[in-house]
Amino acid sequence: MIRQLKVAHDTAVKDRTGAMVTLKAMLVHASEDLRGETAGKTQKMIACHCAGLCPRGLNTPEDANRHALRSIAKRWIALNDEIIELEAMIKDLVAQRASHLLERFGIGVDTAAEILIVAGDNPERIKSEAAFAKLAGISPIPAGSGMTSGKHRINQGGHRQLNAAIYRTVIARMRFHEPTIAYVARRTAEGKSKRDIISCLKRYVIREVYHLVKTDPAPARSAVDNYRSINAAAEAFFSSLEWEVLSRHDFANTRQAQAVVLDWCYGFYNHERRHSSAGMMSPVNYENTAAPDQEAA
Numbered sequence: 001m002i003r004q005l006k007v008a009h010d011t012a013v014k015d016r017t018g019a020m021v022t023l024k025a026m027l028v029h030a031s032e033d034l035r036g037e038t039a040g041k042t043q044k045m046i047a048c049h050c051a052g053l054c055p056r057g058l059n060t061p062e063d064a065n066r067h068a069l070r071s072i073a074k075r076w077i078a079l080n081d082e083i084i085e086l087e088a089m090i091k092d093l094v095a096q097r098a099s100h101l102l103e104r105f106g107i108g109v110d111t112a113a114e115i116l117i118v119a120g121d122n123p124e125r126i127k128s129e130a131a132f133a134k135l136a137g138i139s140p141i142p143a144g145s146g147m148t149s150g151k152h153r154i155n156q157g158g159h160r161q162l163n164a165a166i167y168r169t170v171i172a173r174m175r176f177h178e179p180t181i182a183y184v185a186r187r188t189a190e191g192k193s194k195r196d197i198i199s200c201l202k203r204y205v206i207r208e209v210y211h212l213v214k215t216d217p218a219p220a221r222s223a224v225d226n227y228r229s230i231n232a233a234a235e236a237f238f239s240s241l242e243w244e245v246l247s248r249h250d251f252a253n254t255r256q257a258q259a260v261v262l263d264w265c266y267g268f269y270n271h272e273r274r275h276s277s278a279g280m281m282s283p284v285n286y287e288n289t290a291a292p293d294q295e296a297a
Contacts, residue, residue, distance in 0.1 A: 094116065133210075134155070173201070
């Protein structure tokens with residue numbers, strides 16, 4: 001249901017944009033008085049003003065232009081009302097299906113709707129967090145084959161609408177989310193470019209979203225299923241280690257590599273790195289707070 005409403009909403013937004021572009025282009029050929037009356041006004045104010053025009057007839061080009069302006073303005077107003085109505089319907093459906101998505105910072109109705117659409121259309125492809133990242137075009141791709149320098153390029157594949165939705169969430173968090181602002185400052189001090197920082201943040205967000213939309217497994221789990229679950233966690237850890245540490249350092253020897261990896265594991269990963277599966281707490285904080293509560297229960 002969300003998909004059908006989203007298609008109608010997106011096409012209406014596209015048509016509304018085209019109507020406003022045409023309206024402003026027609027205003028260029030209007031009289032100087034009309035141009036002065038609409039100068040500096042918002043789109044809605046321009047549309048309402050032009051919709052209230054009263055053409056005197058069809059005797060001059062100015063009369064024809066006023067007819068055209070009124071017609072296009074009424075079309076814009078009708079599309080705007082349709083969009084508002086569709087947005088309310090989509091918001092209700094998203095709140096019913098996944099209200100927990102809307103509780104996350106930076107995830108609005110449009111982004112949550114796009115996430116639900118992609119998850120519903122591709123349930124067989126979301127087998128793990130890495131698979132979900134690949135589906136969204138957020139998984140990093142090595143810049144070359146064989147022995148590379150650890151550089152990665154942007155994945156141009158995947159679902160581009162979901163990728164754009166995650167990007168909007170990242171930009172919102174970079175501007176208004178204090179933990180994200182602190183993260184950006186730290187990575188900037190390390191010499192990372194804004195493009196690399198956004199790529200890392202998109203990976204964090206898609207990891208968080210995956211745990212929010214994934215379906216619960218069947219009650220009965222075989223030994224193979226348990227192995228796969230453990231293996232998936234191990235793969236996620238080593239993927240983070242490869243992406244955040246190994247690919248970004250040039251080690252002089254094995255001893256230096258061991259020191260850097262141990263410092264990352266015990267200094268950052270266990271004490272500072274927040275995990276969405278642990279309630280956005282670090283492993284140490286989770287063990288000290290959530291784990292004792294579960295044992296007491």
